Amino acid sequence: MANLKQLAQSLGLSITTVSRALDGYADVSAATRERVREAADKVGYRPNASARRLRRQRAELVAVTLPSDPGHIGPPHFLDMLSGCAEHLAAAGLNLVIAPVPRGESELDICRRFVDGRRVDAMLLVRTKRKDERVEFLQSRGIPFVTNGRTESLLPHPYIDGDGFAGFRAATLRFHAAGHRRIGHVAGPQEYYFAHDRCRGWRAAMEECGLATDLCAEGAPLEQGGYLAALELLRQPSRPTALVCATDEMAIGALRALREVDGGNQISIVGHDDLPMGAFTSPPLSTMRMTGEHLGASFASLLLRAIGGEPAEELQELHAIEFVDRDSHRRPAKAA
Amino acid sequence: MANLKQLAQSLGLSITTVSRALDGYADVSAATRERVREAADKVGYRPNASARRLRRQRAELVAVTLPSDPGHIGPPHFLDMLSGCAEHLAAAGLNLVIAPVPRGESELDICRRFVDGRRVDAMLLVRTKRKDERVEFLQSRGIPFVTNGRTESLLPHPYIDGDGFAGFRAATLRFHAAGHRRIGHVAGPQEYYFAHDRCRGWRAAMEECGLATDLCAEGAPLEQGGYLAALELLRQPSRPTALVCATDEMAIGALRALREVDGGNQISIVGHDDLPMGAFTSPPLSTMRMTGEHLGASFASLLLRAIGGEPAEELQELHAIEFVDRDSHRRPAKAA
DNA sequence: CTTGACTCCCAAAACGTTTTGGAGAATCTT
């Protein structure tokens, strides 16, 4: 409603003094400060954001690019993460803007527009690819950013990721220890770092156990992709007795394939992400999840520290994966 | 990188001319315009967003408040909607910022901060309550906004909503026509308009058919809430033979309750939202969905028209509900 | 009385754009 000029006029003070009083500077007497604060409260004064941003040369904004690739965006709890991140950024005076990728434009174009138009102070990147051009661009521009997921970039950059390799290796070894020998992998698109990482974990475990690594099928990281990939594996002459799925959504699709092929209660299966939905599938889906609470807060913290100039090496978080045992991984390994 | 002043200097032109050339005004000669455009392209000039916003007195931003109430945010396709909305807003030069509600603050505080700080040109409200204080506040401030879901506000306001009353009435009547007489309703929290609306639809159908309306249990709009509410209904001496659930997530929880109580294949069930997941439950979940493609685009369009000053009455969209028949609604109505 | 330190305040200069209200030159009209 009111601006600084009007407020100052009504108080018989200068703009400077009012501004400094509200910001709590020491060179305004306590009495004046109080008087100013009261008046500001009374008229509901809020500094004009655009003016402040212009003067301070900060956008007070962080953008997160939303990949629109396969018609679907990350796991469903992704929005919870964004929400948590936005909440903690807001506490530091930053707002989170979402930057979807329109048809015909690349994610790179979006980054460029936001960065070169000085619309943001930092960026948050999700669904990283092994070779991610967005990362390279932002590094070349020197703008702070954090990724959800690692990349194969040569320069280090801030990220938060789960140790998919270790998690999928452990899950596979556990199946092996339970007697399984034909352990299949329902893989996500290998250009994504997370999918490749998880696939490598499965492969490493299989090789350690001296098992062949041909029971691997790739699909889109959605129910349908998991369904199709699982069907492909189940058509093999020598069927898998256990399936390690790159995501819970794929695992849920795979469960449907199992139901169609063998009634659904013969083959062990495990997913990753710990979707709430997994507790309600039939059988209840055993899964894995990244450890760590309040992921959104961690992203916000890394972003703020990156904006503060901390070096990338200190802003990398690799979280362990833990099992969430429900029921779907307990099917016996039938004798060959 | 460069600003208008530097660009003008390098071209030997005034700031004014360069600005107008880039904006395509007719009072710049075609030759000069071309020359300016080329130079701007070459140095990758983008107008400074903060400066433009200050001068134009527009924030170029729209905020959407994210309710953090029950630890979960709307149906999973909500993010797709946001993404689509953001994409279409971006085409008009507006960005979408997400405004989560921090602990200890009300959604109203958030609205106030955004509106009074002139941080946004409009707002998008989701999860409306029957009596929604955010709506009243925004109306009193006269700032454009659109809601996802109606309210019981006396003044009309722009909204997009599904006709939950008609949808749930139709679903209930269909069960009645199939011979069901004990039709239960798994209801969402009644302070939300959508939940109340759907409940009213079920109730209206029951009364039309001369049936009692006591088979109604309320729960949180999540799997767990549906699970508990369904259990409650199944414990009744006279069990329902069909369940109409306020959301798919609740229906999926209810499916689990059915499995526990009767093996899961005796009672008909239908949800609402058409979650992708529903095709992969067991049995595949029959559901309903709001008609209309590209919901995000519709929201964007309404927002832009509201900003443009169109009256609220012309900015209200009530969409019909259609059935998505899979399998879970086909259980026979057993004789009483 | 001068000096220095301290307290409280303020004028003015940014920040980078858009827009207003012309100015000068060229072209057209009569």
Add this chain to the structure above:
DNA sequence: AAGATTCTCCAAAACGTTTTGGGAGTCAAG
């Protein structure tokens, strides 16, 4: 040839804040 019109361009004034670099007063010490 004088006036009217059109074509290009530009200086300067915003927009509302933060920050710089003091300027008056007051008070105590020298």
